[in-house]
Amino acid sequence: METYLAVDIGGTRLRAASYPADGIQPIEQSRIPTRVVGSSPVQRIIDQVKKVWPKDSSVRAIGVAAPGPIDTDKGIIYSAPNIPGWENLPLRDLLEDVFHVPVRLGNDANMAALGEWKYGAGIGHNDVLYFTISTGIGGGVISAGRLLVGAWGLAAEVGHVTIDPNGPLCGCGIRGHLEAFSSGTAIARYVASELADGVPSILPASPAPTTLEIAAAAHNGDPLAKAAFDRAGYYLGLGVANYLHIFNPSILIFGGGVSRAGGLLFDPMRAALKSQVLSPAYVDRLAVAQAALGDDGGLLGALALARSG
Amino acid sequence: METYLAVDIGGTRLRAASYPADGIQPIEQSRIPTRVVGSSPVQRIIDQVKKVWPKDSSVRAIGVAAPGPIDTDKGIIYSAPNIPGWENLPLRDLLEDVFHVPVRLGNDANMAALGEWKYGAGIGHNDVLYFTISTGIGGGVISAGRLLVGAWGLAAEVGHVTIDPNGPLCGCGIRGHLEAFSSGTAIARYVASELADGVPSILPASPAPTTLEIAAAAHNGDPLAKAAFDRAGYYLGLGVANYLHIFNPSILIFGGGVSRAGGLLFDPMRAALKSQVLSPAYVDRLAVAQAALGDDGGLLGALALARSG
Numbered sequence: 001m002e003t004y005l006a007v008d009i010g011g012t013r014l015r016a017a018s019y020p021a022d023g024i025q026p027i028e029q030s031r032i033p034t035r036v037v038g039s040s041p042v043q044r045i046i047d048q049v050k051k052v053w054p055k056d057s058s059v060r061a062i063g064v065a066a067p068g069p070i071d072t073d074k075g076i077i078y079s080a081p082n083i084p085g086w087e088n089l090p091l092r093d094l095l096e097d098v099f100h101v102p103v104r105l106g107n108d109a110n111m112a113a114l115g116e117w118k119y120g121a122g123i124g125h126n127d128v129l130y131f132t133i134s135t136g137i138g139g140g141v142i143s144a145g146r147l148l149v150g151a152w153g154l155a156a157e158v159g160h161v162t163i164d165p166n167g168p169l170c171g172c173g174i175r176g177h178l179e180a181f182s183s184g185t186a187i188a189r190y191v192a193s194e195l196a197d198g199v200p201s202i203l204p205a206s207p208a209p210t211t212l213e214i215a216a217a218a219h220n221g222d223p224l225a226k227a228a229f230d231r232a233g234y235y236l237g238l239g240v241a242n243y244l245h246i247f248n249p250s251i252l253i254f255g256g257g258v259s260r261a262g263g264l265l266f267d268p269m270r271a272a273l274k275s276q277v278l279s280p281a282y283v284d285r286l287a288v289a290q291a292a293l294g295d296d297g298g299l300l301g302a303l304a305l306a307r308s309g
Numbered sequence: 310m311e312t313y314l315a316v317d318i319g320g321t322r323l324r325a326a327s328y329p330a331d332g333i334q335p336i337e338q339s340r341i342p343t344r345v346v347g348s349s350p351v352q353r354i355i356d357q358v359k360k361v362w363p364k365d366s367s368v369r370a371i372g373v374a375a376p377g378p379i380d381t382d383k384g385i386i387y388s389a390p391n392i393p394g395w396e397n398l399p400l401r402d403l404l405e406d407v408f409h410v411p412v413r414l415g416n417d418a419n420m421a422a423l424g425e426w427k428y429g430a431g432i433g434h435n436d437v438l439y440f441t442i443s444t445g446i447g448g449g450v451i452s453a454g455r456l457l458v459g460a461w462g463l464a465a466e467v468g469h470v471t472i473d474p475n476g477p478l479c480g481c482g483i484r485g486h487l488e489a490f491s492s493g494t495a496i497a498r499y500v501a502s503e504l505a506d507g508v509p510s511i512l513p514a515s516p517a518p519t520t521l522e523i524a525a526a527a528h529n530g531d532p533l534a535k536a537a538f539d540r541a542g543y544y545l546g547l548g549v550a551n552y553l554h555i556f557n558p559s560i561l562i563f564g565g566g567v568s569r570a571g572g573l574l575f576d577p578m579r580a581a582l583k584s585q586v587l588s589p590a591y592v593d594r595l596a597v598a599q600a601a602l603g604d605d606g607g608l609l610g611a612l613a614l615a616r617s618g
Contacts, residue, residue, distance in 0.1 A: 146455075151436040152557055155557035156555065157554040164472075174587070248463040276483055278481055281461060282463060
């Protein structure tokens with residue numbers, strides 16, 4: 001039997017699973033913390049792969065979803081924000097030397113996009129725009145049936161685009177990125193700043209409310225909490241309109257914790273979108289969906305990558 | 310001998326040419342005005358194609374660069390800004406019915422991108438970002454060796470992206486698009502507005518200076534004229550940084566009249582770009598070039614499209 005292995009390297013969790021040639025039901029799976037004192041993350045990946053390795057050694061390829069920017073051609077992780085020491089790490093070659101099967105690497109947000117396209121909300125589409133909105137904003141693009149990676153694997157940084165040069169600083173240090181307006185961090189920061197300015201709210205100024213608490217307050221009618229989501233949704237609409245003009249996708253897929261806020265975020269997004277598209281043709285047939293794979297998106301994208309050879 | 314025909318439908322000029330299987334030296338070519346009283350543009354296209362049709366009837370395909378958004382799958386021109394009556398025009402079928410060879414349609418800015426990639430400044434690259442900066446800003450994207458068209462042919466409207474929602478109105482009616490900051494029209498409008506406000510300049514308030522006159526004044530050291538190009542270049546840098554993060558191209562190609570302003574526009578663009586990229590990896594190996602094909606870009610892109618079947 002042909003087997004394909006998938007690995008998802010999260011900042012905190014490390015997952016591996018084995019799959020048959022078709023379908024998304026794992027044969028074996030395992031998850032452990034990514035970082036433990038006294039054990040290197042690379043060694044832990046190798047151990048995890050061994051744990052799910054089939055007895056018949058029928059593995060055709062290994063797909064790996066890894067954090068941070070990746071040179072997909074060379075199989076090198078440029079850097080991984082949450083894993084100290086991972087700088088220009090040749091993970092593909094390291095794993096191929098151990099396992100002697102083809103290893104394919106992809107950025108985790110790109111892999112989630114690939115997973116949703118192949119096995120989730122994007123099935124049947126050829127032009128897919130996937131956003132994950134959580135503490136940051138990431139995503140991936142399927143264009144004409146292929147994952148967009150760019151010349152050196154650095155494409156599809158969909159949260160790091162300026163939509164207002166006078167806006168707040170982004171986590172990356174550049175001002176006015178989409179992520180600085182519409183991520184969970186941005187929503188929480190906006191509310192904290194308004195509370196500090198004395199804007200009335202049922203939310204306490206201290207400890208600073210989380211995005212989840214702000215969503216709950218908004219559902220309870222708190223005007224500041226609602227304004228925070230209105231603002232995030234408005235800017236998300238500006239950003240999405242730009243992407244419609246750039247990619248003309250047939251479906252938008254939203255994943256990540258903040259996207260579970262639903263209408264709080266997406267009603268103002270849709271309103272902005274409506275006024276910001278060049279022509280109704282961009283939205284008339286456009287599907288909008290929630291991610292279907294949840295936390296498995298990255299792993300299943302790595303599976304799709306493994307099977308893509 | 311195999312022959313390929315290319316047609317470039319401009320708002321004012323209509324060009325057609327025939328080519329052999331390789332190279333960009335035309336066998337025959339012809340150009341006439343697009344619109345003449347008493348003659349339909351479609352009939353004029355048919356006449357032009359007949360004019361360059363080879364005697365041996367060896368035509369393999371016809372490529373057409375047409376203005377406005379196009380459904381490339383169905384070969385329909387949604388609308389053409391400068392040609393009244395062209396709404397949902399099935400130009401591909403109309404031409405195939407007359408000539409009985411495959412006809413392929415592309416948007417003119419996309420075709421210029423394709424032409425530059427195949428035969429001009431982009432040769433050898435797989436990820437190309439092409440901008441034409443003239444009265445407006447258009448362009449095209451080659452991603453992983455394929456022209457980006459999107460689900461319904463509406464992609465790559467690279468000038469119509471919001472980079473400052475508080476910015477000036479764009480020609481399309483939406484506020485703060487890249488085109489509203491960095492096109493020739495935007496530069497001229499900014500100068501006119503500053504002159505009306507009494508900002509000192511060697512430029513006269515009336516008649517309103519053209520972009521060419523503003524460029525000449527900037528070369529002569531006029532502070533307002535220089536400020537106008539600095540502003541256009543700064544916003545162009547913001548826009549280009551976004552596109553680097555989105556597409557990670559290996560080359561930027563600039564065409565169009567305003568791009569001939571050279572350093573006036575591109576020095577401030579480069580300065581902005583430097584401070585706006587997520588990582589030096591986006592620009593370290595990035596090539597930046599002037600378009601090589603000039604006015605022939607659209608026609609040669611149509612040729613590339615004809616040969617692509």
